[in-house]
Amino acid sequence: MSKLVVTSVGPATSVQDGGRYGAQRYGLTPSGAADRLALAAANCLVGNPSLAAAIEVGPLGATFTAREGKVRVALAGAGRNAEVAGRPVAFNESCTLNDGESLTLGFVRGGTFSYLAIEGGVKGEPMFGSLAVNARAGLGSPFPRPLQNGDVFDVDAVKATIERQIELPAVSNRPIRVVMGPQDDEFDDGKQLFLGGEWKISATSDRMGYRLEGPVIKHLHGHNIVSDGTVNGSIQVPGNGQPIVLMPDRGTSGGYPKIATVITADLGRFAQIPAGVGFRFEAVSMAQAQAEARAMADLLRTLPERVRDARNSDLNDALQTANIAGAAVNAFDSGTWQTWSLPEP
Amino acid sequence: MTASLPPPRLLPSGDAAITVEFSRSIDEQANRRVLALDRALADAPIDGVTETVPTYRSLLVHYDPVQIGFDDLGERLITLARLPVLQTAKTRRWRVPVAYGGEHGIDLEDVAKTLNTTPDDIVARHVAGDYRVAMIGFTPGWSYLSGLDPSLQMPRRQNPRLLTPVGTVSIGGVQAGIQCLAGPSGWHLLGQTAVRTYQLHRDPIFLLEPGDAITFYAVDSKEFAEQDRAAERGEFVAELVAS
Numbered sequence: 001m002s003k004l005v006v007t008s009v010g011p012a013t014s015v016q017d018g019g020r021y022g023a024q025r026y027g028l029t030p031s032g033a034a035d036r037l038a039l040a041a042a043n044c045l046v047g048n049p050s051l052a053a054a055i056e057v058g059p060l061g062a063t064f065t066a067r068e069g070k071v072r073v074a075l076a077g078a079g080r081n082a083e084v085a086g087r088p089v090a091f092n093e094s095c096t097l098n099d100g101e102s103l104t105l106g107f108v109r110g111g112t113f114s115y116l117a118i119e120g121g122v123k124g125e126p127m128f129g130s131l132a133v134n135a136r137a138g139l140g141s142p143f144p145r146p147l148q149n150g151d152v153f154d155v156d157a158v159k160a161t162i163e164r165q166i167e168l169p170a171v172s173n174r175p176i177r178v179v180m181g182p183q184d185d186e187f188d189d190g191k192q193l194f195l196g197g198e199w200k201i202s203a204t205s206d207r208m209g210y211r212l213e214g215p216v217i218k219h220l221h222g223h224n225i226v227s228d229g230t231v232n233g234s235i236q237v238p239g240n241g242q243p244i245v246l247m248p249d250r251g252t253s254g255g256y257p258k259i260a261t262v263i264t265a266d267l268g269r270f271a272q273i274p275a276g277v278g279f280r281f282e283a284v285s286m287a288q289a290q291a292e293a294r295a296m297a298d299l300l301r302t303l304p305e306r307v308r309d310a311r312n313s314d315l316n317d318a319l320q321t322a323n324i325a326g327a328a329v330n331a332f333d334s335g336t337w338q339t340w341s342l343p344e345p
Numbered sequence: 346m347t348a349s350l351p352p353p354r355l356l357p358s359g360d361a362a363i364t365v366e367f368s369r370s371i372d373e374q375a376n377r378r379v380l381a382l383d384r385a386l387a388d389a390p391i392d393g394v395t396e397t398v399p400t401y402r403s404l405l406v407h408y409d410p411v412q413i414g415f416d417d418l419g420e421r422l423i424t425l426a427r428l429p430v431l432q433t434a435k436t437r438r439w440r441v442p443v444a445y446g447g448e449h450g451i452d453l454e455d456v457a458k459t460l461n462t463t464p465d466d467i468v469a470r471h472v473a474g475d476y477r478v479a480m481i482g483f484t485p486g487w488s489y490l491s492g493l494d495p496s497l498q499m500p501r502r503q504n505p506r507l508l509t510p511v512g513t514v515s516i517g518g519v520q521a522g523i524q525c526l527a528g529p530s531g532w533h534l535l536g537q538t539a540v541r542t543y544q545l546h547r548d549p550i551f552l553l554e555p556g557d558a559i560t561f562y563a564v565d566s567k568e569f570a571e572q573d574r575a576a577e578r579g580e581f582v583a584e585l586v587a588s
Contacts, residue, residue: 024398024407025383026543026551027485127545136526137485138545182356182364226371227482227489229398229405231362253400253482261359264410289360290410297411 002069002158004118006151007102012058012206014146015122016248018051020130020139024252030232031132031139032248034113034207035268037168037300038077042117044304045074045094045164051300053122053131054115055147059108062147064116066097070158072119073103076166078111078272093165093310094119096158111272120156134249165310169299175282176270178235178260179289183225186257190217190237194259195281199243203275207249209236210270216241219257227255233262233270247271265292350378353403353426355419360410365422366403371519373491375402376479380556381430382422391421399555400480401489438558440584441523441540443514444569445471449537450514456533459499468563470494471535476521476559481551486525486543488553493521505531512537514561523559536563539572540583547579558587 016039019032033039033056040050048054055064061080064073074094075082082089085101091114097103108114124131124141133140143151184191193215202211223239230236234246236256245262246254262270263284273279284292356364365382368375383399386406393412398405408418445468446453457464476492493516501517509515509530515522517532524530525543538561542552553559564572576582 021407022396023485023551024396024405025481025555027481027483027487028543136528137543179357179359182358182366226369226401227480228364228366228400228403229358229362229482231358231405231407233359251483252398253480258358261357261362263360286357286360286415290414293360293410 002071002099002155003067004071004073004097004153004155005065005067006147006149006153007063007065008149009062009147009151010058010060011146012060013062014056014058014133014135015053015124015140015143016056016132017053017130019248020128020132020134023128024229027252028128028137028139029134029250029252030248031134031207032130033115033132034248034271035077035115037268037296037303038113038272039115039117040300040303041076041092041166041168042074042115043121044307045076045092045166046072046117046119047160048117048119048121050303052117053124054117055122057105057108057114057116059112061104061106063102063104064097065102066099067152069099069155070096071155072096072158072160074117074164075105075114076117076168077114078108080108080114081106090165092168094160094163096163108274110274112274113271118153118155119158119160123154132248136249163310164307166303166307168306171269175280176273177263177266177284177289177292178233178281179263179286180260180283181258182228182261183257184259186220186225187217187237187259188220190219190241190259193217194243195283198278198280200278201273201275205247205275207247209244209246209250212243212245214242217243217259223256225255225257227253230254230258231261233264233267234258235260235262245270263289263292265289265296350427350429352423353378355423356403357415358405360415362405362407363415363419363422364403364405365426367426368402371401371479371491376477376491377430378426379404381428382426383555385425385428391418393418398480398482400482401491436556436558436587437554437585438560438587439553440586441514441538441559441561442564442568442572442582443471443536443538443561444564444566445536447566449566449569450535452515452533453535456497456499456516456535460496467497467535470497471516471521472561472563474521474561476561478553478555478557478559479520480555481542481553484524484526484528486523486541486551486553488523488542488559490521490523490559491519493519495519499533501531502533505529509534510537512539512541514538523553537569538582539569539576540581541576544576544579552581552583
């Protein structure tokens with residue numbers, strides 16, 4: 001058995017998977033990956049189930065070192081410099097670390113979270129069916145907290161002999177789609193401001209909630225409601241009129257009116273909007289939102305069919321180098337990088 | 346023949362959850378209907394419903410839009426919600442020990458001053474209450490109780506505290522509460538219980554259920570310390586007096 005050692009890591013990097021469901025009625029929030037599609041892409045590349053646990057790497061850099069044997073990994077999600085022993089590593093493609101080699105990840109560019117999946121998966125004891133870290137509740141395995149320097153993952157011996165790559169659909173740049181409600185009747189002009197305004201995600205955001213900065217949304221009847229249930233993507237408007245979008249580590253109930261809810265299909269795209277970058281919301285009908293949710297479920301289900309052998313590694317290296325040279329690499333570019341992949345032999 | 350009840354409002358909480366709202370305010374009758382609908386869904390599950398979250402006044406129903414759509418699920422929920430509320434399940438009643446005042450309840454003196462009475466009188470009124478778990482939310486095991494003596498109702502603190510202790514027993518507005526984990530709170534801290542409403546590696550992990558009845562009794566610091574050690578070993582500490 002090999003090991004993957006966390007050689008250096010910043011805050012906000014933790015083990016996450018598809019989430020922990022069934023105990024929201026007891027106040028236990030689901031947690032889980034902020035960008036499920038990126039988690040699934042990383043997992044598929046190393047042959048893991050789509051929503052298996054992987055390392056969600058926060059905006060700061062990190063270094064991981066293989067010990068006592070080879071470790072095969074794959075990166076997906078928000079782009080950043082990535083290299084092993086001086087060789088650039090492509091996103092949406094697997095790579096193998098030889099014993100003693102380190103994977104070094106730089107600061108995120110144009111996104112928030114990257115996902116590092118390990119062939120054979122993360123080994124731990126699931127609680128409520130999940131290894132995801134929920135530090136507040138003391139849950140998560142093998143570590144019930146964000147990763148720290150020196151943490152060690154036990155890893156199965158590498159089985160795959162050829163690296164894999166995946167082509168993902170290009171990520172849209174359209175506004176973040178929402179379904180209005182459940183408390184949009186607590187707002188009047190506020191609804192127009194919310195939908196018409198330009199928003200930025202504040203740097204004080206975290207996995208509990210992303211704080212937004214933009215026009216001040218006024219309530220019709222004050223900002224206190226009797227607490228009711230929340231979902232991922234609930235958009236609360238507290239007293240200062242600056243919305244908070246609830247993320248996977250949210251409280252399961254809350255006492256601020258919720259003007260709208262981010263649609264399931266756009267949750268990952270929203271989670272990856274970098275702090276300080278302007279974006280807009282767009283209201284869609286329930287029928288549209290549910291059609292998009294079904295399409296996203298289809299995409300997740302069929303993701304393994306998109307995985308191909310990576311035979312064009314020289315070409316990829318050249319591309320990756322070009323991308324590193326340009327400053328504009330971001331998660332939204334990952335689709336276009338992969339248009340170079342060769343057809344299945 | 347029993348007349349069916351007025352329908353709740355169906356509020357979309359995104360494309361994968363519906364808020365079934367029985368009232369906009371804290372209302373004992375509405376909470377009973379919430380718990381009855383929750384029970385009905387547990388007894389006869391609807392395909393596609395993944396989990397439910399009862400609150401004071403609404404039931405949040407999470408579902409998978411691949412399996413069932415908003416209109417179809419909404420219609421079925423409305424039908425269930427209009428059925429008369431039957432008192433079928435027996436109520437569980439817990440006696441929960443509380444160490445009041447001092448380091449355990451740093452706001453007891455202030456609450457007494459604000460209400461022009463003595464700390465002992467506040468404790469007597471708090472202990473005399475017959476409470477029900479209206480909902481559990483926010484953080485694991487945070488139990489929101491209905492049944493607070495109206496004479497103890499007072500606005501929340503102007504400045505919420507960022508950290509309140511494990512096991513805090515507090516009041517805020519018309520609500521009373523038992524929290525399990527340390528965390529932020531704008532409520533007034535009356536005391537502390539050794540009871541863990543949430544404890545990993547214990548069966549059950551979550552002690553209380555929405556709908557459970559609660560009465561408090563006072564213990565001193567020494568008893569609290571003993572109970573705290575017992576709770577650490579996995580004992581409930583809370584006493585189940587009827588089930």
